[in-house]
Amino acid sequence: MDALRYRLPQERTLRTPLPGPRSQALTARRRVAVAAGVGSSVPVYAADADGGVLVDVDGNSLIDMGAGIAVNSVGASNPAVAQAVSEQAAHFAHTCFMVTPYEGYIEVAEALAALTPGTHDKRSVLFNSGAEAVENAVKVARLATGRNAVVCFDHAYHGRTNLTMALTAKAMPYKANFGPFAPEIYRMPMSYPFRDEAGLGGGESARRVISQIEKQIGADTVAAMIIEPIQGEGGFIVPAAGFLPALVEWARSNGVVFIADEVQTGFARTGAWFASEDEAIVPDIITMAKGIAGGLPLAAITGRAELLDAVHPGGLGGTYGGNPIACAAALAAIESMRQLDLPGRARQIGELAQRRLRALAAEVDVIGEVRGRGAMQAMEFVRPGGVEPDPDITKAIAAQALEQGVIVLTCGTYGNVIRLVPPLVIGEELLGEALDVLDTIIRSLAGRNRG
Numbered sequence: 001m002d003a004l005r006y007r008l009p010q011e012r013t014l015r016t017p018l019p020g021p022r023s024q025a026l027t028a029r030r031r032v033a034v035a036a037g038v039g040s041s042v043p044v045y046a047a048d049a050d051g052g053v054l055v056d057v058d059g060n061s062l063i064d065m066g067a068g069i070a071v072n073s074v075g076a077s078n079p080a081v082a083q084a085v086s087e088q089a090a091h092f093a094h095t096c097f098m099v100t101p102y103e104g105y106i107e108v109a110e111a112l113a114a115l116t117p118g119t120h121d122k123r124s125v126l127f128n129s130g131a132e133a134v135e136n137a138v139k140v141a142r143l144a145t146g147r148n149a150v151v152c153f154d155h156a157y158h159g160r161t162n163l164t165m166a167l168t169a170k171a172m173p174y175k176a177n178f179g180p181f182a183p184e185i186y187r188m189p190m191s192y193p194f195r196d197e198a199g200l201g202g203g204e205s206a207r208r209v210i211s212q213i214e215k216q217i218g219a220d221t222v223a224a225m226i227i228e229p230i231q232g233e234g235g236f237i238v239p240a241a242g243f244l245p246a247l248v249e250w251a252r253s254n255g256v257v258f259i260a261d262e263v264q265t266g267f268a269r270t271g272a273w274f275a276s277e278d279e280a281i282v283p284d285i286i287t288m289a290k291g292i293a294g295g296l297p298l299a300a301i302t303g304r305a306e307l308l309d310a311v312h313p314g315g316l317g318g319t320y321g322g323n324p325i326a327c328a329a330a331l332a333a334i335e336s337m338r339q340l341d342l343p344g345r346a347r348q349i350g351e352l353a354q355r356r357l358r359a360l361a362a363e364v365d366v367i368g369e370v371r372g373r374g375a376m377q378a379m380e381f382v383r384p385g386g387v388e389p390d391p392d393i394t395k396a397i398a399a400q401a402l403e404q405g406v407i408v409l410t411c412g413t414y415g416n417v418i419r420l421v422p423p424l425v426i427g428e429e430l431l432g433e434a435l436d437v438l439d440t441i442i443r444s445l446a447g448r449n450r451g
């Protein structure tokens, strides 16, 4: 990987035990001001961040393998983004595109049409969050088809609003006691090669889904099928080859809108602009957020012109959707992704991480599987000798990594997956150091397990 220029030293340095005194003081203030329902994976408060490091309020410099949940792809303080944001804020921070429109919104829509898979005519709408994008993709699909049912999958994560909670699979912490949920949502079995019966291919997994839809729902009542090409919160589950193309083909021949939720996988994360490209699928609608705008809150749906334009004027929108500062940030972030060839960097990160993690997995009996694509890599932890999920060792690894100055996130339906989603601008040395830290921790915990 070429050398990038950074503002902060790209090094792991610990000045205090973590969390340090200032972070602890903020935790005390937070307890009496911020609702308990908002969790934080890491009890360390940010003061600065650049490239692959996050500096906390106690002056500790941590390696960031989480990127604010796969958001800070171009870095948390990308200079081009910072400049675009301040220039736009100096002119107008808001007018509301539904009141007085502006060029930045159109430029983002043009960029999305060019970047997303497929050469068909496309239209886009901009929003503030991934959940809002998903909600609107479903709204469009229902209106355009005149149908109600929506098919989603085991292990899916689509957000925390009422409709997206219904689409999300996991009860704790996302859904438990927050119902009732939106109706007409049907959950189908996902292709999960590590946990499926041995040898179950993508085609067979898709036929299982199609048969259940036809028997239990009826194809002609299904408005949309929504799926993450690689599942994020559910455990970085990469479906068997052929699963997604077979679903797309079935959707197309049955008038069902195929929605790819690329909120986490999009914008160079997996080594392509979108994960859909890997199996050459062309979604009817694609939802985007997270990596899109250098950390600013922006989300989008891009889809077939005939679907999006079916909606009556005024049927889609929102006060802040496509905020001009967020649009300026997105245009700068996309330009940086191109200039720095972040899809290429994501592939290099993936190769380096996979090589290291697979070598480790061959020597310890607690890693059930190493999987992922590009800069979206994961290890699934199991009790030695089987496939029983081990959330305890997973938590212990994340906690020890933090103590040593490496931020890693967990995920998975069973809470037994460590995911690595660093900023795509992380340097090779720093990435290697984070992997060294994880390697040592995992070997020591695995050894203890066995003893």
Ligand SMILES: *Cc1c(COP(=O)(O)O)cnc(C)c1O
Residues within 6 Å of the ligand: 128, 129, 130, 131, 132, 134, 157, 158, 159, 160, 228, 232, 233, 261, 262, 263, 264, 289, 290
């Ligand atoms: C994070 C995520 C969402 C929700 O995005 P928010 O911006 O948190 O609302 C939806 N879908 C996927 C795949 C995600 O990873």
